[in-house]
Amino acid sequence: FSCALQAEKTHTENLLETTKSECKAQLKELDTQIGEMNSKQNEGARIESEASAIKSDATSSITSIESEGRKILREWDTANKECHKTILQLRNNVCGTKKLKQEVITIEAKQRGGERLEIADCSVSEFTPGECLNAEFAAFMAHRGIYDVSQLGGEVAPNMKHDCGPGGGTQYYTRQPVSPPKTPDYGADCPPLRLKTICNDFECPVQCQLGDWEGWSACSKSCDGGMKRRVRPIDVYPQYGGEECDPTKQEETCDALACDRPCTLNDWTPWRACTRACERGIRWRSRTIKKPATGAGRCARTFSKARYHKEYCNDIPCPAEVVCVAKLDLLVGLDASGSMTSDGWKAQSAAMLDLLEKTKLDAKNGLQIGIAKFAWDITLVHHLTDDKKALTKAVTAMTYDGWTTNLGGLFRTMKNMLQFGRRDASSLCMAWTDGRPSYPSDVYDTTEGARELRPVCRVMVVTMRPAVPREMVVPWVSHPKSQNVLSVEDPLQMKKKVNTITTFYCAKIQRLDAYLMGQTTTEAPKE
Numbered sequence: 001f002s003c004a005l006q007a008e009k010t011h012t013e014n015l016l017e018t019t020k021s022e023c024k025a026q027l028k029e030l031d032t033q034i035g036e037m038n039s040k041q042n043e044g045a046r047i048e049s050e051a052s053a054i055k056s057d058a059t060s061s062i063t064s065i066e067s068e069g070r071k072i073l074r075e076w077d078t079a080n081k082e083c084h085k086t087i088l089q090l091r092n093n094v095c096g097t098k099k100l101k102q103e104v105i106t107i108e109a110k111q112r113g114g115e116r117l118e119i120a121d122c123s124v125s126e127f128t129p130g131e132c133l134n135a136e137f138a139a140f141m142a143h144r145g146i147y148d149v150s151q152l153g154g155e156v157a158p159n160m161k162h163d164c165g166p167g168g169g170t171q172y173y174t175r176q177p178v179s180p181p182k183t184p185d186y187g188a189d190c191p192p193l194r195l196k197t198i199c200n201d202f203e204c205p206v207q208c209q210l211g212d213w214e215g216w217s218a219c220s221k222s223c224d225g226g227m228k229r230r231v232r233p234i235d236v237y238p239q240y241g242g243e244e245c246d247p248t249k250q251e252e253t254c255d256a257l258a259c260d261r262p263c264t265l266n267d268w269t270p271w272r273a274c275t276r277a278c279e280r281g282i283r284w285r286s287r288t289i290k291k292p293a294t295g296a297g298r299c300a301r302t303f304s305k306a307r308y309h310k311e312y313c314n315d316i317p318c319p320a321e322v323v324c325v326a327k328l329d330l331l332v333g334l335d336a337s338g339s340m341t342s343d344g345w346k347a348q349s350a351a352m353l354d355l356l357e358k359t360k361l362d363a364k365n366g367l368q369i370g371i372a373k374f375a376w377d378i379t380l381v382h383h384l385t386d387d388k389k390a391l392t393k394a395v396t397a398m399t400y401d402g403w404t405t406n407l408g409g410l411f412r413t414m415k416n417m418l419q420f421g422r423r424d425a426s427s428l429c430m431a432w433t434d435g436r437p438s439y440p441s442d443v444y445d446t447t448e449g450a451r452e453l454r455p456v457c458r459v460m461v462v463t464m465r466p467a468v469p470r471e472m473v474v475p476w477v478s479h480p481k482s483q484n485v486l487s488v489e490d491p492l493q494m495k496k497k498v499n500t501i502t503t504f505y506c507a508k509i510q511r512l513d514a515y516l517m518g519q520t521t522t523e524a525p526k527e
Contacts (some may be wrong), residue, residue: 015356019271058237080420097345102346102410120182122190126171132199138170147172147194159524168201169451208245209236221339223259225249263299264291266305273426275483276507278318282480306367310480323515324443324506325360329368329421333410333431335464336375340434344464344491345400348432351494351501352395358502360515361386368425370417374403374410384420405435407476408442411449411459418456429457434464436472443472450476460484464491 037221052194101119109525130148133141137160141149151155173195181187211233220226231249238244265287287307293299300306332355334348352371362367363386371394379401380393414429421427437443453459458478463470463485470485477484486504488497503509 019099031460036429038380041407054237079166081117088188092100106279119187120179121188122191123178124190125159125175127175127195130174131156132169132171134160134162135167138172142172148174149435151396154368156240162200164200164202164204166201167394168198168204170386171197171199173197198382204244205241206236208234208244210237210248211235213250219254221255221263223255223257225256226254226256240406249517258295258297261288261297262291263293263297265300266290267311268508273507274313275480275507276314276503278314278316278503280312280315281507282310283313284308284480300445318503319509319511321358321512322502322506322509323358323360324502324508325366325510325515326506326508327365327367327422327425329370329386329427329505330359330505331370331372331414331417331427331429332416333407333429333433334371334373334381334398335405335431335433335435335436336373336379336398336403337405337433337514338375338402339405339465340400340402340491342400342402344434347492348464349398349492351498353392354498355501356388356395357393358512360510361388361391363422365447370414370420372410372413372417373401374406374413376403376404376406377401378409378413380413380417383417404434404439404442405437405446407431407433407437408445408447408449411453411476415456426507428438428454428460430460432462432464432494433468436468447475454478458484460486460503462486462488463497464494 042519063401098119098121105119128148128151133149135158141147146152175193177190178195181189191226213230213232216230217227219228229249229251234245234248266289268287269285271285272283275285286302286309289299302308332352334352336345340348359369361369368384368386369382370384370393373379373381381398382391385391410431411429416427416429437446450459459476461473461477461484463473466487466489468487470487473485474481483504486501488494
């Protein structure tokens with residue numbers, strides 16, 4: 001009794017350590033996620049701070065620019081008025097000079113007794129502005145005596161023009177004589193016919209440049225309509241009259257469906273293969289949940305008619321002796337616990353050897369078999385193989401342990417053994433046991449081990465004593481439950497039940513005599 005208590009204590013401590021390790025791993029993962037979220041939050045705060053600083057600088061710059069602009073406009077207005085005033089004075093001076101000159105010439109003509117002279121100064125056309133040119137190119141053209149690039153014919157190359165930039169470019173204004181001066185001694189000569197100025201002496205516009213869109217945020221609501229957002233950064237802000245940036249934020253509605261809505265189901269799966277090749281198996285099809293129900297919405301139960309159809313198949317008698325010829329990766333767990341007894345272990349081992357004789361071992365088109373035994377420890381007898389000699393030798397060399405029943409450990413070991421299975425073959429994990437898990441904590445461990453194994457392997461249990469209650473085993477096995485629990489009254493009867501076990505798990509069988517003669521097979525309908 002004390003040994004049993006010690007074993008229970010040890011097993012509980014092992015489970016506790018395993019749970020602690022899993023909790024530590026989960027806490028580490030949560031800490032990592034929290035760290036990432038804090039990092040993102042800090043990054044968001046940094047970006048917000050930088051954006052606020054940029055906005056503040058931009059506001060200050062705009063205020064300064066507006067103030068400078070108003071000052072320049074006032075100065076321009078003053079200079080413009082002075083210019084008009086000066087032009088008016090010059091025109092008055094010119095007009096007065098011409099009038100005075102005409103009077104002097106008239107007096108002189110009278111004194112000489114000559115004819116009255118009419119003075120006509122040189123007249124010219126209005127100035128015509130030329131292109132704003134690159135200063136070097138303009139100097140080169142001026143050296144050749146060309147001040148109007150239209151004389152060259154065709155358009156000016158873009159690199160010869162000066163559109164903007166510090167220092168400006170060179171621009172010539174030209175005009176032509178309309179009429180020469182008359183009375184050369186008195187008429188005014190033509191004024192300058194060209195004027196050289198600096199042009200486009202301002203900073204080039206800087207266009208806005210935007211970065212790539214970031215991913216969409218999560219929807220603000222899971223139903224009844226929410227908003228999701230995405231943003232993109234401004235890599236280069238516009239300056240000097242550059243085009244303003246396009247929007248940097250987008251919003252869209254999302255999850256507009258009502259909060260109280262039923263679940264959405266996927267289409268029907270194909271019909272599963274019949275679980276047995278004879279004596280009535282079951283095949284079924286189902287509909288899984290595509291999108292869960294929300295709020296007060298409802299969803300049909302897993303095995304309701306809306307989501308589950310089943311029908312019986314292969315309702316025919318089984319032959320007296322059969323061979324399994326299915327393409328299957330079969331894992332068998334043999335019970336080496338204390339309740340099995342030495343005689344029961346020998347009978348179980350003999351049944352395993354007979355089972356090997358009732359299978360078509362062929363890695364290409366038949367079975368591969370892997371074997372493990374379980375008591376307190378789990379022992380890998382042989383990995384998945386189609387080598388009959390190697391399997392027979394391994395089974396013959398097995399020894400009896402005689403300790404507790406660690407089914408949870410067996411199921412986890414089987415999951416690891418499946419790593420060497422074939423992708424194009426079905427898999428079945430079958431445990432032979434004559435007793436229930438040794439301690440209450442083992443029941444939970446077995447249930448968890450089976451839950452982890454079922455998604456990757458069809459789980460089947462063969463019980464070898466009435467002491468193993470069916471209601472305990474049913475939660476461990478795969479669906480349909482009735483097709484994955486087989487009861488044998490006593491371990492000593494296992495060898496006699498090999499044919500029954502074979503027809504129970506195998507979906508494609510052949511009569512033993514036909515198999516030996518290479519005749520036809522009986523198989524379940526394909527999916």
